[in-house]
Amino acid sequence: xxxxxxxxxxxxxxxxxxxxxxxxxxxxxxxxxxxxxxxxxxxxxxxxxxxxxxxxxxxxxxxxxxxxxxxxxxxxxxxxxxxxxxxxxxxxxxxxxxxxxxxxxxxxxxxxxxxxxxxxxxxxxxxxxxxxxxxxxxxxxxxxxxxxxxxxxxxxxxxxxxxxxxxxxxxxxxxxxxxxxxxxxxxxxxxxxxxxxxxxxxxxxxxxxxxxxxxxxxxxxxxxxxxxxxxxxxxxxxxxxxxxxxxxxxxxxxxxxxxxxxxxxxxxxxxxxxxxxxxxxxxxxxxxxxxxxxxxxxxxxxxxxxxxxxxxxxxxxxxxxxxxxxxxxxxxxxxxxxxxxxxxxxxxxxxxxxxxxxxxxxxxxxxxxx
Amino acid sequence: xxxxxxxxxxxxxxxxxxxxxxxxxxxxxxxxxxxxxxxxxxxxxxxxxxxxxxxxxxxxxxxxxxxxxxxxxxxxxxxxxxxxxxxxxxxxxxxxxxxxxxxxxxxxxxxxxxxxxxxxxxxxxxxxxxxxxxxxxxxxxxxxxxxxxxxxxxxxxxxxxxxxxxxxxxxxxxxxxxxxxxxxxxxxxxxxxxxxxxxxxxxxxxxxxxxxxxxxxxxxxxxxxxxxxxxxxxxxxxxxxxxxx
Numbered sequence: 001x002x003x004x005x006x007x008x009x010x011x012x013x014x015x016x017x018x019x020x021x022x023x024x025x026x027x028x029x030x031x032x033x034x035x036x037x038x039x040x041x042x043x044x045x046x047x048x049x050x051x052x053x054x055x056x057x058x059x060x061x062x063x064x065x066x067x068x069x070x071x072x073x074x075x076x077x078x079x080x081x082x083x084x085x086x087x088x089x090x091x092x093x094x095x096x097x098x099x100x101x102x103x104x105x106x107x108x109x110x111x112x113x114x115x116x117x118x119x120x121x122x123x124x125x126x127x128x129x130x131x132x133x134x135x136x137x138x139x140x141x142x143x144x145x146x147x148x149x150x151x152x153x154x155x156x157x158x159x160x161x162x163x164x165x166x167x168x169x170x171x172x173x174x175x176x177x178x179x180x181x182x183x184x185x186x187x188x189x190x191x192x193x194x195x196x197x198x199x200x201x202x203x204x205x206x207x208x209x210x211x212x213x214x215x216x217x218x219x220x221x222x223x224x225x226x227x228x229x230x231x232x233x234x235x236x237x238x239x240x241x242x243x244x245x246x247x248x249x250x251x252x253x254x255x256x257x258x259x260x261x262x263x264x265x266x267x268x269x270x271x272x273x274x275x276x277x278x279x280x281x282x283x284x285x286x287x288x289x290x291x292x293x294x295x296x297x298x299x300x301x302x303x304x305x306x307x308x309x310x311x312x313x314x315x316x317x318x319x320x321x322x323x324x325x326x327x328x329x330x331x332x333x334x335x336x337x338x339x340x341x342x343x344x345x346x347x348x349x350x351x352x353x354x355x356x357x358x359x360x361x362x363x364x365x366x367x368x369x370x
Numbered sequence: 371x372x373x374x375x376x377x378x379x380x381x382x383x384x385x386x387x388x389x390x391x392x393x394x395x396x397x398x399x400x401x402x403x404x405x406x407x408x409x410x411x412x413x414x415x416x417x418x419x420x421x422x423x424x425x426x427x428x429x430x431x432x433x434x435x436x437x438x439x440x441x442x443x444x445x446x447x448x449x450x451x452x453x454x455x456x457x458x459x460x461x462x463x464x465x466x467x468x469x470x471x472x473x474x475x476x477x478x479x480x481x482x483x484x485x486x487x488x489x490x491x492x493x494x495x496x497x498x499x500x501x502x503x504x505x506x507x508x509x510x511x512x513x514x515x516x517x518x519x520x521x522x523x524x525x526x527x528x529x530x531x532x533x534x535x536x537x538x539x540x541x542x543x544x545x546x547x548x549x550x551x552x553x554x555x556x557x558x559x560x561x562x563x564x565x566x567x568x569x570x571x572x573x574x575x576x577x578x579x580x581x582x583x584x585x586x587x588x589x590x591x592x593x594x595x596x597x598x599x600x601x602x603x604x605x606x607x608x609x610x611x612x613x614x615x
């Protein structure tokens with residue numbers, strides 16, 4: 001190769017080097033090796049007359065080589081544009097190499113622990129702050145009912161409620177069917193198949209119906225809320241609202257959370273029905289129990305209390321999902337990556353909180369004997 | 371002339387559906403010059419630039435770049451909004467093309483990135499910032515450093531001074547001038563900024579009705595009798611800058 005770069009001592013003086021060939025980024029591997037080899041010895045001067053191409057990378061390597069020794073080596077023979085480039089590079093990177101601090105692994109762990117506990121505290125504070133802002137907006141509406149955004153609420157209700165019905169019904173139907181099938185399969189060994197009705201009825205009405213629906217809503221609607229609010233935050237729409245003297249919580253967040261609070265109990269109710277239907281269907285087709293018997297047994301097994309226990313939880317779960325979605329949406333920063341992170345965080349946190357809330361309710365209902 | 375033009379465009383037609391944006395356009399960009407392209411909004415300036423860098427397909431015509439070998443066909447593009455990768459820091463953004471196209475040792479990679487940052491007038495500390503933490507002017511500078519990462523022989527600038535205040539715009543113009551002097555690249559610049567045209571462009575091309583209506587030094591373009599060119603350079607805003615008459 002004609003243009004292959006080289007760095008050699010051609011004259012008697014070993015300190016006078018000659019560079020030739022193309023000193024550019026295409027040959028950077030070779031150049032780095034040449035410079036490493038030359039860097040050990042003291043260099044007096046580098047003759048650049050035979051250099052055929054020079055770019056910033058080549059110029060910087062030469063400059064670094066020139067700075068390397070105890071005294072600065074002279075870079076000679078560069079004409080016109082190369083001279084300008086070398087002159088420019090000569091003034092750069094004067095601050096010395098970047099110090100890479102080595103960190104103790106234990107300290108790093110402790111540091112992470114500290115940071116995450118502080119994050120937990122600030123997350124809780126943000127959640128409570130949003131709860132407060134939501135309540136304040138709600139009170140504001142009670143005082144001035146005309147400021148309530150009915151259209152927006154109804155629109156959101158359609159999106160998170162009505163449009164969610166088919167998928168919620170399908171999922172809960174399948175869950176009910178699976179529980180019934182598993183119950184029949186295992187209870188058959190004790191001859192206790194008929195208790196499947198009790199199991200499906202109580203489990204679905206008290207826990208599974210509302211829990212599955214809440215988790216689905218968190219994944220389907222909570223993430224959508226976060227992404228919408230986050231995108232509005234990124235494009236300064238939220239700031240625009242504030243400057244018009246409007247409260248973003250009242251305009252954007254209140255209708256969304258209210259829609260969720262209304263929709264989730266309805267979805268949980270429909271979901272429980274679908275799950276019971278799935279359970280009944282399987283009991284009939286797989287367990288050989290006629291629908292009439294299933295309904296009669298169900299009537300004996302479950303009471304309105306079970307249904308109440310389940311459905312009371314729904315609006316609280318909706319509130320948690322909506323608040324988490326709003327908090328995460330508003331904490332989106334400028335970048336696209338941040339939007340993705342907050343949306344993920346919103347779904348993970350709201351599902352976690354929904355399950356924690358369900359546990360707390362279980363303890364509560366057990367202690368009051370429901 | 372063919373051996374001194376960095377971009378050689380003949381009979382270029384670009385359109386979407388029924389609409390023809392560039393209608394048999396001819397243009398030569400000379401090696402080493404700064405060419406400013408002006409034109410009405412929606413008149414096809416950006417379309418021309420995006421066609422040149424290969425983002426839009428051409429219907430017909432011919433586009434040739436000087437030294438059309440694989441190695442030399444590296445160009446830098448500065449997008450209007452910077453188009454920095456938001457997941458990477460400023461330094462990583464500059465290192466990205468270097469990392470992809472050449473094998474540098476990590477130490478050298480950092481040094482080159484810092485050198486580029488300094489060349490565009492930023493500090494090493496700015497290199498650790500993410501694009502969302504940068505101001506408009508800094509974003510443009512980092513984007514310029516990224517466009518220049520591989521020392522391209524051809525640089526495309528899309529409205530480099532839009533969204534900058536007059537001082538920042540003037541500084542950015544001066545920066546392009548300085549870098550142009552040391553690095554000797556050819557610049558194809560789409561701009562609306564009359565100050566930039568005056569301050570840094572060697573030649574100005576006016577795009578109207580899908581063709582180059584006038585091209586040459588600013589003073590000769592001003593004398594063109596094309597109605598759009600007249601309206602553009604002799605309008606009230608241009609008059610204030612002392613361009614008209």
